Amino acid sequence: MIRCRFSGLTAKYAEKAVCMVTLDRPVVVRRGAGPAPRPTRRASLWIGLAAGLVAYVGAGVPSYWGDEAASVLSAQRSWESLTAELSTVDAVHGLYYALLHVWIDLFGSSEWSTRAPSAIGIGFLAAGVVVLGRRWYDARTAILAGVLIPLIPRAGVLAVEARGYALAAAAAVWVTVLFVHTVDRGSGRVIWVLYGAAVAAGGTLFLYLLLMPMVHAAWLFTWRAFHGRVARRWIGSMLIAVVLAAPIILAASTQRGQVAFLAHRGYMSPRGWFVTPWFAHPAPAALLLPLLLIGVLVVVRRRRSIPGALPTLVWLLAPAAVLVVLDVFVSPTYNPRYLSISLGAVALLISSGAWALVDVAQRLGVRGGALAGASLIAISAVVLVPEFVHQRTQFAKDGGADGRAVAAEVAARSDPGDTILFGTGTRPSRAPRLIYRLYPEAFAGLEDPQLITPAEQTDGLWDRMDVVSDTAPTLDDGTVWLLETGSSGSAEDDIAALLRAGFTQVSRTDVHRTIVYEFQKGTS
Template identity: 45%
Template sequence: MLTGTLPFLSDLTRSARFTGCVYKLTEISAAGTRLTQPLIPRWSHPDEGIRATMTSTLTLPPVITSTAHISTPARRRFAAPAVGVLAGLIAAVGSGTPSYWGDEAASVLSAGRSLPSLFHMLDHVDAVHAAYYLFLHFWMSVVGTSEAAVRFPSAIAVGFAAAGTLTLGRQLFGLRLGIVAGLVFAILPQVTRMGAEARSYAFAIAAAVWLTVWLVSLVRHGEVRRRAWLLYGVAAAAATYLFLYLVLLVAVHITVVVAFHASRTVVRRWAEAMTVAAVCAAPILYAGLSQRGQIKFLAHRDYATAWSVLVGQWFSTPLFAALAWALIAVGALTAVGRSRRSHLPSVIVVLVWFAVPTMLLLAGNAWVSPMYNLRYLAFCTPAVALLLALGLDGIGSPIRSHQWRRVALVIGLVALLAAASPRYIAQRGPFAKDGGSDLRQTADVVAAHASVGGAIVFDSSGKPSRKPRLALDLYPQSFTGLTDVALVKGYVDRPALWDQVAPTDSISALILPHDTVWVVESGQDRAEIDAVRGLGYRIEKSFPVHRTTVYELSKE
């Protein structure tokens, strides 16, 4: 609707003060904009109000010459949900095929405890994952513990994150580029991995992007109401309970406030919100610091490498990484060029989100204590998707024809999809997790061949998250009737993640009463086999699984 004034009032109404009228838009064409309305002028009269109805047709200058770039309300309304559903489906398909691996075992076993046992454990370890474990506790009580069911919430979170990426792209660069960013996000290898993982990373991505959408909206609208900002601050604090490393997002949000030239009042409100967030997040920050010893294993892992940062962190394969870095370079260069100068603040925000959290984490890893893991920066994937979308758009910028620019954009998307597809398929293989986790398949072999009355012994070497006895805890129904002779105390009775077990060479008296002993060895290690054979048992059969081998031994 348009509001204007009439230059053709009659003599009768000249004594009145005209206040305006309403025009109805009926036609848009290259020749001009034609407006026709049933007209009810609004005026005041010294003596009495006078009502009149008349019609008029006006032809305005050709302000709008094309409808090609008009985003219809329906397109705006349904684009984000549609891309979100697509991304969620991509993440969910095949997610139940791979076996659980060690980190997921921590999630499933922790969430499967009784609430008193869970809270007792959280007092000693993994407090930073408390919110996710509590959610998973109630989720598993409804849907069970199958891989597909437990991983499904992560796929849903990826869907929300894709919708958020599109929304943020629309805020910063327009709807078309937002849609491209949402589609690119849906196929990023790190995103499709986290969408099929029973960990909190997908939730962290969704929280990060929607918090940023919220902040951009508050800043751009010049919101000054204290209540709106306090809600944002509480939400920011809540996100840290979901994933502690989201505190790094503060650097990005400072950039939003500065780049978009927020007023002094808005800056003050943001500072107040961050103060509230810091107070609310203090307990989880304290818990993280007090339990920081649980990530001391990072000191023994060479994670902070050029390959991790440039390839593994977001792109997984050298081919996808090469294509992605080329597009990022194109996007950054074209976005700060003359045709994109109005987008410079938006580009700065995205570049900071893309680079600064990684730089801060690497600096802390080098100079404070080990803290880098490529999974910890999954919350930066929306920025990666936005930069790739800028690159795809930049490829076609020299092309004058809008049609051929769209063709170039589609070709770029197809190239990214082709580069991502092999990794996506590999992520949905039966041994896709942690370099070949075969916990479920090992449990299936034992269930198929073992009989009631035997003893079972597990390889106790290696790091806890790779020990094959996790198969027993994750799939206990497959080990019914077998005696776990090495168990000292189960994980549910301990303030720790894993079972307490005795060394095999110290439990001879518990093994000897059994005629059959099943030994589960990981890799090339044969310590448990040698220990059992030393008690007078011989190998009857072996069942290679993947990286695990199941042996059946009987008394000689």
């Protein structure tokens, strides 16, 4: 029996209606099933390549910051040491650290090298948005969304960062493409098993990718396919995903105390909900947030003619809602960076909003549409390009990370046999000790008396160190270089300890966020 549901669609969209062909088991068939049109495939390829290249511009300019230090230093450990670390901390980043370990073995540990996978991830994200947007919306919405990806501030930041979020954003799109393809083709059990495995792999790369099946369920409801064989196979694939992802879920649960600091970051605020996740700062938000809201209104109003309306809205809202609920009722969880998995939805909705404005202007005449388009491009260039450039300046990370400049300062002024000391009064992600670990060639030949146990010989992230006040009395005559993060924290106590030990302060150099002090004792 063949039963076609037109659901009140106009003739223009009737051909996209869902037809249920019932023999012994229901199958979903619709126009558009099968490979994407060749022009769309070409567009996704070229837009993805261009987005990745644009995203990589300036990738090596900013100094590393604390989160990147966790990535790079973890990836440089031996496999045995990395396994020990993940047993106690950062298990949710373990797959990314493993991938970066292989990458560093091949291409080195410079900023240009370690950030390249993220730029590649942004390229895949843009390409996937084009493919998915063509199936869920139309060609023009899909193409503009792909073009916008590297210019959305959050994507621009992630592209030049040695963390796994850009790859996670790309995985969110492509596992959705796989799911839509699986449903459209009426695929067999093997593909459904692969889909379940892909969901689990995504969750292992980034835990909250396990929320993407909520988006996929919305797609099934949109096409009224949540029954019969499709429903059974989707539920079966979810069971496979849960079983395969159980280890990372368990590890995340046992290590949740690691993110307790989120309770003190102020992320649970209007700015943390509406600006920081995707737009970084108020100026880009003033342009992109209205376009996003217009896009939401468009897809709600035209939900019967936009197949991806409900899934896109779920993609935008559900991950944020889940994180907020967990933060309020379970433990500190909400971090705007985690919503990078929704970047695909953000791009599609912004594109929809932009085209809606152009369409409204077009009704006023051809010149109106052209003027609206030109105005949007000009405003975007004025607002988004400076943000893109700022993200790629030397001290752009973490409010002024300056490790490379500090390392260069020490390398230029120190001599072999000098001593290097580090303040310990700041949080680990801003500890000046990280500069020594990330740029070791600048400190070659310097004595390092504070070290107790290197990180790679522990099951933690960081080196175990003595404090300056305990180390200073043991130092011989000579030159000591002291690195402090600002003049707060341990700086005053560390300086006082060196003075008590007979050293004289010779100079102070404020690099940016880090201060380099020079002390001497017993030298002419």
